Amino acid sequence: MAGLSAALTAAKAGTPVIVVEREARPGGFAAQFCCKATDSCAYCGACIADEILREVGESEKVQLHLGTTVDSVAGNGVSFKAKLSGSGGEIDAGAVILATGFEPFDPKAQRSATALAEHPDIVSAVDIERMLREQGQVVRPSDGKAPEKVAFIQCVGSRSRRFGSPECSRVCCPYAIRIARRIKWQQPDCEVAVFHMDLQGIRKIAVDMYGQFAGEIDFIRGIPAEAVPGPNGGVALKYELTNTGQIKRSEYDIVILSVGISPRPDTEAVGASFAVGRDSMGFFKSRSPLEPCISGTEGVFLAGACSGPKDIRDSIAQGRAAAHAALNWIQGKDG
Numbered sequence: 001m002a003g004l005s006a007a008l009t010a011a012k013a014g015t016p017v018i019v020v021e022r023e024a025r026p027g028g029f030a031a032q033f034c035c036k037a038t039d040s041c042a043y044c045g046a047c048i049a050d051e052i053l054r055e056v057g058e059s060e061k062v063q064l065h066l067g068t069t070v071d072s073v074a075g076n077g078v079s080f081k082a083k084l085s086g087s088g089g090e091i092d093a094g095a096v097i098l099a100t101g102f103e104p105f106d107p108k109a110q111r112s113a114t115a116l117a118e119h120p121d122i123v124s125a126v127d128i129e130r131m132l133r134e135q136g137q138v139v140r141p142s143d144g145k146a147p148e149k150v151a152f153i154q155c156v157g158s159r160s161r162r163f164g165s166p167e168c169s170r171v172c173c174p175y176a177i178r179i180a181r182r183i184k185w186q187q188p189d190c191e192v193a194v195f196h197m198d199l200q201g202i203r204k205i206a207v208d209m210y211g212q213f214a215g216e217i218d219f220i221r222g223i224p225a226e227a228v229p230g231p232n233g234g235v236a237l238k239y240e241l242t243n244t245g246q247i248k249r250s251e252y253d254i255v256i257l258s259v260g261i262s263p264r265p266d267t268e269a270v271g272a273s274f275a276v277g278r279d280s281m282g283f284f285k286s287r288s289p290l291e292p293c294i295s296g297t298e299g300v301f302l303a304g305a306c307s308g309p310k311d312i313r314d315s316i317a318q319g320r321a322a323a324h325a326a327l328n329w330i331q332g333k334d335g
């Protein structure tokens with residue numbers, strides 16, 4: 001979505017844009033996320049993403065190459081020539097914006113080393129986003145029934161030296177609370193618990209939402225050590241209440257893993273093609289923390305979660321900033 005936001009910004013400024021998208025559909029994960037509004041907007045940004053998709057589709061200045069990748073690229077300090085896969089041919093560009101996105105952490109890596117069972121009703125938050133978008137409500141994957149008890153487990157693939165990243169992914173507390181609130185609003189009798197270490201998140205929105213919804217959502221401080229098939233067909237969680245040290249067990253109909261943001265597996269290869277380095281987490285590295293859109297290579301700019309965890313709204317904002325930086329670069333050369 002950062003890339004489409006950049007494309008639209010440049011197109012509105014009158015500059016032709018070529019978007020090379022590896023997937024068959026544009027928009028990345030943001031285009032699969034659902035509206036989390038209840039009786040009021042939850043400010044998740046999913047509808048802004050939909051609007052950008054629509055505008056890009058209507059823009060005569062944006063040429064979309066779907067299901068296409070860049071096979072090779074050559075730059076001469078002034079412009080870039082890229083060979084596209086398949087019948088995409090060769091394209092010339094005055095500047096490049098990398099917006100290759102992110103990979104949600106795959107809990108399989110954690111599953112094999114911890115008591116996190118294979119169970120149809122243990123799903124990732126990305127699965128639940130898609131379910132809400134397509135079906136309009138959360139149901140138990142194994143039998144399609146409305147759940148009576150739902151648990152979120154936070155920090156899956158984040159804040160861990162063993163699995164995923166040691167850093168906070170910043171987006172998963174806000175999205176978990178928004179989805180939890182949406183479930184509770186649609187199904188008021190459903191018990192919803194959020195197991196967490198502490199709540200973090202972009203713009204402290206998670207902390208504000210915690211204060212707002214603590215009465216209806218059960219925020220439990222402690223990450224379950226075990227998620228295994230329960231005696232009643234659900235998922236049994238074993239956890240320690242960190243404030244008392246008490247060990248508890250509870251069974252839930254659905255357990256939602258709040259997976260973090262990882263770099264895409266092709267980040268190293270794409271970075272090598274454009275001589276863009278990576279940071280300690282494996283994301284694309286900007287020239288300096290004060291210039292998050294500017295890479296270390298002249299004429300190459302960065303947008304969205306390919307340079308670190310961001311939510312939809314920050315990705316869109318960085319896409320716009322990257323487009324302005326790229327246009328300035330082109331004008332500077334031409335001028």
Ligand code: SF4
Nearest residue numbers: 035037041042044047
């Ligand atoms: S910002 Fe999110 S919650 Fe609000 S209307 Fe848009 S999609 Fe729905």
Ligand code: SF4
Nearest residue numbers: 155158168169172173
């Ligand atoms: S945003 Fe919340 S769930 Fe995500 S890594 Fe940070 S603390 Fe954990």
